Amino acid sequence: MTRIPVPSGSLYGLANLPYGVFSPDGGEPRVGVRVADSVVDLAAVLGDDVFSWPSLNAFMEQGHERWVEVREHIIDAVSDDLPDEAVHAVDAVTLHLPFEVADYVDFYASEHHASNLGRLFRPDSEPLMPNWKHLPVGYHGRAGTVVPSGTGIVRPSGQRKAPDEAAPSFGPCRRLDIEAEVGFVVGTGSPLGAPVAVDEFAERVFGVVLVNDWSARDVQAWEYVPLGPFLGKSFATSVSPWVVPLLALEAARVPTPLQDPEPLPYLREKNPWGLDLDLVVEWNGQVVSRPPYREMYWSPAQMLAHMTVNGASSRTGDLFASGTVSGPEKDQRGAFIELTWGGKEPLEVGGEPRTFLEDGDTVTISATAPGPGGARLGLGAVTGRVLPAAPLG
Amino acid sequence: MTRIPVPSGSLYGLANLPYGVFSPDGGEPRVGVRVADSVVDLAAVLGDDVFSWPSLNAFMEQGHERWVEVREHIIDAVSDDLPDEAVHAVDAVTLHLPFEVADYVDFYASEHHASNLGRLFRPDSEPLMPNWKHLPVGYHGRAGTVVPSGTGIVRPSGQRKAPDEAAPSFGPCRRLDIEAEVGFVVGTGSPLGAPVAVDEFAERVFGVVLVNDWSARDVQAWEYVPLGPFLGKSFATSVSPWVVPLLALEAARVPTPLQDPEPLPYLREKNPWGLDLDLVVEWNGQVVSRPPYREMYWSPAQMLAHMTVNGASSRTGDLFASGTVSGPEKDQRGAFIELTWGGKEPLEVGGEPRTFLEDGDTVTISATAPGPGGARLGLGAVTGRVLPAAPLG
Numbered sequence: 001m002t003r004i005p006v007p008s009g010s011l012y013g014l015a016n017l018p019y020g021v022f023s024p025d026g027g028e029p030r031v032g033v034r035v036a037d038s039v040v041d042l043a044a045v046l047g048d049d050v051f052s053w054p055s056l057n058a059f060m061e062q063g064h065e066r067w068v069e070v071r072e073h074i075i076d077a078v079s080d081d082l083p084d085e086a087v088h089a090v091d092a093v094t095l096h097l098p099f100e101v102a103d104y105v106d107f108y109a110s111e112h113h114a115s116n117l118g119r120l121f122r123p124d125s126e127p128l129m130p131n132w133k134h135l136p137v138g139y140h141g142r143a144g145t146v147v148p149s150g151t152g153i154v155r156p157s158g159q160r161k162a163p164d165e166a167a168p169s170f171g172p173c174r175r176l177d178i179e180a181e182v183g184f185v186v187g188t189g190s191p192l193g194a195p196v197a198v199d200e201f202a203e204r205v206f207g208v209v210l211v212n213d214w215s216a217r218d219v220q221a222w223e224y225v226p227l228g229p230f231l232g233k234s235f236a237t238s239v240s241p242w243v244v245p246l247l248a249l250e251a252a253r254v255p256t257p258l259q260d261p262e263p264l265p266y267l268r269e270k271n272p273w274g275l276d277l278d279l280v281v282e283w284n285g286q287v288v289s290r291p292p293y294r295e296m297y298w299s300p301a302q303m304l305a306h307m308t309v310n311g312a313s314s315r316t317g318d319l320f321a322s323g324t325v326s327g328p329e330k331d332q333r334g335a336f337i338e339l340t341w342g343g344k345e346p347l348e349v350g351g352e353p354r355t356f357l358e359d360g361d362t363v364t365i366s367a368t369a370p371g372p373g374g375a376r377l378g379l380g381a382v383t384g385r386v387l388p389a390a391p392l393g
Numbered sequence: 394m395t396r397i398p399v400p401s402g403s404l405y406g407l408a409n410l411p412y413g414v415f416s417p418d419g420g421e422p423r424v425g426v427r428v429a430d431s432v433v434d435l436a437a438v439l440g441d442d443v444f445s446w447p448s449l450n451a452f453m454e455q456g457h458e459r460w461v462e463v464r465e466h467i468i469d470a471v472s473d474d475l476p477d478e479a480v481h482a483v484d485a486v487t488l489h490l491p492f493e494v495a496d497y498v499d500f501y502a503s504e505h506h507a508s509n510l511g512r513l514f515r516p517d518s519e520p521l522m523p524n525w526k527h528l529p530v531g532y533h534g535r536a537g538t539v540v541p542s543g544t545g546i547v548r549p550s551g552q553r554k555a556p557d558e559a560a561p562s563f564g565p566c567r568r569l570d571i572e573a574e575v576g577f578v579v580g581t582g583s584p585l586g587a588p589v590a591v592d593e594f595a596e597r598v599f600g601v602v603l604v605n606d607w608s609a610r611d612v613q614a615w616e617y618v619p620l621g622p623f624l625g626k627s628f629a630t631s632v633s634p635w636v637v638p639l640l641a642l643e644a645a646r647v648p649t650p651l652q653d654p655e656p657l658p659y660l661r662e663k664n665p666w667g668l669d670l671d672l673v674v675e676w677n678g679q680v681v682s683r684p685p686y687r688e689m690y691w692s693p694a695q696m697l698a699h700m701t702v703n704g705a706s707s708r709t710g711d712l713f714a715s716g717t718v719s720g721p722e723k724d725q726r727g728a729f730i731e732l733t734w735g736g737k738e739p740l741e742v743g744g745e746p747r748t749f750l751e752d753g754d755t756v757t758i759s760a761t762a763p764g765p766g767g768a769r770l771g772l773g774a775v776t777g778r779v780l781p782a783a784p785l786g
Contacts, residue, residue, distance in 0.1 A: 103537050108620060121619070129618045134561050135552050139620040140533040140627070144496050144708050145585065154586045156703035159528050159657065168527050170657045170702075192538065192629070193547045193783060219703065225522045226514070227501060227532040228621020231703040234533070236585070264552065264563045309563075310549035310612065310624040311783065315537050390586060390704065 001081035006036045011378025014075055015371040018242035018380060019056055019207070022093040029054035029096050034242055034380075035078050037090050044086035045077050046070070056099045056243060060187035060206045061316045067187065067206065071247055095241035097148040098209070099185055102315035104146055104237065105307055106181070106213060106323060107138040109298035111257075113326035116338040121221060133261060136298035136306050138320070141213075142234035146319065149241050149382040153214055155359060155389040156235040160218035168222055172389035175217035175343065176357040179324040180281050180291055180334035180365045183211040184300045185243055186318035195308045198269050201301030204314070207243040210279070210365050210382045211321045214238065217337055217356070239319070242380035244369075249377075252276045252369040256299050263302070266309050273301040275369065277379065279325055281334065282364045283349050291325035291334040293367070359388045394474035399429045404771025407468055408764040411635035411773060412449055412600070415486040422447035422489050427635055427773075428471050430483050437479035438470050439463070449492045449636060453580035453599045454709045460580065460599065464640055488634035490541040491602070492578055495708035497539055497630070498700055499574070499606060499716060500531040502691035504650075506719035509731040514614060526654060529691035529699050531713070534606075535627035539712065542634050542775040546607055548752060548782040549628040553611035561615055565782035568610035568736065569750040572717040573674050573684050573727035573758045576604040577693045578636055579711035588701045591662050594694030597707070600636040603672075603758050603775040604714045607631065610730050610749070632712070635773035637762075642770075645669045645762040649692050656695070659702050666694040668762065670772065672718055674727065675757045676742050684718035684727040686760070752781045 006013050012034050022032045022039050031051040032039040042051035050059045059070070108114050111128070114137070118127030131137065155176055161168035187206030190196050196204055213233060220232025256274040277293035303320055324334040333339045336356055340346055346353035357363070366381035399406050405427045415425045415432050424444040425432040435444035443452045452463070501507050504521070507530070511520030524530065548569055554561035580599030583589050589597055606626060613625025648665040655661070670686035696713055717727040726732045729749055733739055739746035750756070759774035 103535055105623075118619075131552075131554075131561070131615055131618065135616065137616070137620055137623075139623050140535055142496055142533055142705060143536065144582075144711070145705050147585070154704050158703045159524075161524075167654070168524070168657070170659060189537075192540070195783075216703065222524055223528065223530070224619070224621075225524065226511075226617070226621070227530055228617075228619070230498075230530075230532050231699070231705070234700075234705045235703040261560070264561070266563060306624070307627075310551045310609065310628040311547050312535060312538050312624070312627045318537070390588075 002084050002087045003081050004035045004038045004078055004087060010036045011368060011376055012036050013375060014078065015375050016244060016248050016377040017071065017074055018244040020098045020241045020243065021054055021056065021096040023096070024088050024093050031056060031059060033074055034090060039088045039090050039093055040078055040082065041086040045082060046073055054096065057317050060099065063188050064203050067245065067247060071245065095148065097146065097239065098241060098243050100317045101143040101146045101319050102317040104141040104143040105138050105320040106141045107136050107298065107303050107320065108323040109136050109296045109303065110324055110326045111297040112295065112328055113324040113334065113338065116326065116333065120337060120342045136303045138303065138307065139228045141237060145234055146237045146239055149238055151236065151238060151384060152387045153236050153384045154387045156216050156219065157389050158216060158219040158231050159222055161222045173216035173219055176386065177215040177217050177336045178363050179213035179215055180279050181211040181213050181321040181324060182277060182293055183209040183239060183319050183321040185209060186314050187316060189315040189318070190308060190313055192313040193311045195311060196304050196314065198267060198301050198305035199271065201273055201304055202246055205246055205300070205304065207245045208249065208379065209243055210240040210367055210379050212238040212363065212365055212382050212384060213321065238382050238384045240380040240382040244377065244379050249275060249369060251372050254294050257295065257297055259297065266305055267302045269299060269301055273299040277367045277369045279334065279365060279367045284362055286349055288347055288349065289331055289333055289339060291332050292327045293325050295327045296322055296325065357386050359386050361386045395477050395480045396474050397428045397431045397471055397480060403429045404761060404769055405429050406768060407471065408768050409637060409641050409770040410464065410467055411637045413491045413634045413636065414447055414449065414489040416489070417481050417486050424449060424452060426467055427483060432481045432483050432486055433471055433475065434479040438475060439466055447489065450710050453492065456581050457596050460638065460640065464638065488541065490539065490632065491634060491636050493710045494536040494539045494712050495710035497534040497536040498531050498713040499534045500529050500691065500696050500713065501716040502529055502689045502696065503717055503719045504690045505688065505721055506717040506727065506731065509719065509726065513730060513735045529696045531696065531700065532621045534630060538627055539630045539632055542631055544629065544631060544777060545780045546629050546777045547780045549609050549612065550782050551609060551612040551624050552615055554615045566609035566612055569779065570608040570610050570729045571756050572606035572608055573672050574604040574606050574714040574717060575670060575686055576602045576632060576712050576714040578602060579707050580709060582708040582711065583701060583706055585706040586704045588704060589697050589707065591660060591694050591698035592664065594666055594697055595639055598639055598693065598697065600638045601642065601772065602636055603633040603760055603772050605631040605756065605758055605775050605777060606714065631775050631777045633773040633775040637770065637772050642668060642762060644765050647687050650688065650690055652690065659698055660695045662692060662694055666692040670760045670762045672727065672758060672760045677755055679742055681740055681742065682724055682726055682732060684725050685720040686718050688720045689715060689718065750779045752779050754779045
């Protein structure tokens with residue numbers, strides 16, 4: 001039997017307990033929970049086959065009451081001795097995509113990010129569109145290209161046309177960027193015709209992941225009118241391996257910034273679901289930004305209510321992400337296009353001036369949140385390395 | 394034993410043989426093929442369990458060679474006597490969504506439609522965006538709200554702001570519209586990092602459905618900048634119950650209209666995949682439009698090549714639709730916003746002037762295609778009735 005040591009100050013103590021899908025050396029993927037530097041095999045410990053699946057979906061589908069119950073069982077179990085074969089060192093296992101993605105929606109909920117991108121993409125217009133403060137602007141992304149942290153990111157090729165070029169050309173992306181985002185995983189879906197009320201958020205949403213919405217800015221700038229981003233985004237969206245349950249984030253809840261004008265009634269929260277998450281963006285191991293999630297204008301509860309207010313159904317495994325998290329300060333911006341102001345103000349990375357991503361670069365986004373009694377919780381990390389473009393066919 | 398009578402002139406003769414998912418009275422959903430006015434239970438006739446699934450996905454995943462082989466087996470089998478219990482009257486079965494939708498992408502491939510919508514949505518700008526003739530513009534839609542023909546369409550509610558209103562209001566859509574489209578179902582997917590060449594289309598795509606991309610124009614007009622349509626579309630997208638195999642459409646192949654400027658090399662087709670489909674739009678039983686698919690600027694092979702050229706993977710069950718099919722003539726427009734020029738030129742329907750959809754209205758889109766030897770093939774029909782908005786919560 002094994003007792004998992006939990007050092008004081010661990011970001012993965014008993015107040016956190018994020019879920020993931022792992023395979024032990026030579027074993028099949030299954031659901032685990034992270035405790036300090038260990039992964040606990042939940043099927044082995046709790047004896048429930050729902051954790052033998054290679055995704056969290058079957059468990060998430062069981063609903064909120066069950067999530068509460070299982071969390072209590074886990075806290076009991078991991079506070080005691082566990083069978084040796086149920087405990088693995090986190091460094092010794094392979095981590096997978098933790099859930100099967102149903103639909104993927106990406107919002108645009110940071111006022112700072114939306115204003116910065118407005119200035120960069122549409123320099124002759126108002127930075128924020130007239131609708132922006134009335135609704136959380138969002139769009140659907142490609143669910144099939146959501147990939148687990150660690151997946152290599154092949155530089156995409158595509159059509160791009162610089163403003164000074166007469167015609168578009170085809171080739172590898174020249175402005176490869178990141179977007180540091182927070183993603184929300186729907187645990188229990190809602191049927192067609194039944195909008196999710198803004199106060200049902202915690203009942204429906206299972207947990208939180210970190211997201212890197214890799215972006216080919218040159219492709220995006222050329223393609224995105226009038227139907228929105230498509231190939232500039234759909235080549236890869238990375239998510240962190242650990243889903244932090246919403247149940248662990250009570251101490252992280254904060255009000256959103258003042259919303260003025262007051263949103264329409266279906267977007268008014270009784271109990272705010274802003275979140276006090278501190279993100280950190282590392283470029284080749286060097287911290288280049290610390291985006292504060294608490295600055296996000298729209299809350300995830302408002303995003304879910306908006307996404308379904310037209311009667312659209314939601315499903316277990318739906319992922320909706322916040323859009324780039326950017327704060328008011330320059331070193332709080334969650335995308336390189338903002339950090340380098342469209343490439344005009346290079347950052348010093350590894351002693352060299354840098355703008356967009358080069359082949360071989362690695363980007364890691366991590367985050368922490370306040371937990372109960374002054375503890376900090378970790379949100380795992382989402383990382384990816386840029387690989388050279390495939391040879392043109 | 395039963396021999397299925399196939400009247401000469403049937404749109405569902407042996408040259409067609411579309412696949413669907415049906416349940417006989419009291420039975421489980423399974424794969425069938427339509428022959429004249431009958432549905433043949435494929436698991437019962439061919440003895441292969443892949444047809445016992447409640448979707449075509451497992452069969453589609455087997456790949457092109459197998460599709461060819463099964464089609465030959467079906468032609469042999471249905472030309473002969475069949476066991477009584479394997480044959481059902483099409484009117485006596487329930488038809489379901491024929492495939493599980495992985496990702497859903499909607500293109501915008503009609504020059505006439507894109508120009509008309511440009512004039513209506515952005516009257517002060519050029520109707521076509523600068524990118525339009527260089528790439529098939531498209532975006533991701535909501536896979537989870539693709540519904541089978543016959544599903545009632547509850548009028549969506551949402552935010553909308555008329556140009557003369559100071560602020561948006563919330564309420565039922567006032568400009569509910571259709572889009573008559575043709576959809577293409579990916580049979581065999583492609584891995585991340587491996588673009589599908591434009592000439593691989595017929596190898597990868599299993600078949601064709603009709604699509605009604607219901608559209609809340611007032612919601613769409615307010616929300617769609619800068620990230621594209623979202624809730625104005627995501628409440629429902631209806632598809633026809635029969636997937637016509639690409640193998641049945643050889644005689645329908647035509648070149649696309651002249652593409653000028655010449656597209657970039659990855660979009661150049663050696664063997665054109667324009668399709669000579671004649672669509673018919675009926676509003677409460679009255680034909681209001683006959684959109685010609687042969688007028689579409691971009692071919693579906695170009696759409697698939699574009700959709701994956703950035704390295705995005707594709708999956709069995711991916712659905713990509715053409716966007717509204719509109720021809721150059723007024724009575725060839727595939728959306729009411731075009732047919733009534735933004736509501737300013739009502740149509741006479743059932744003796745009354747009509748612009749957008751009212752509760753209780755029914756829209757049916759059907760199509761035919763040339764088959765071998767002068768035969769016509771039917772594409773089934775996609776139909777839906779508008780139901781009143783849900784009471785506001």
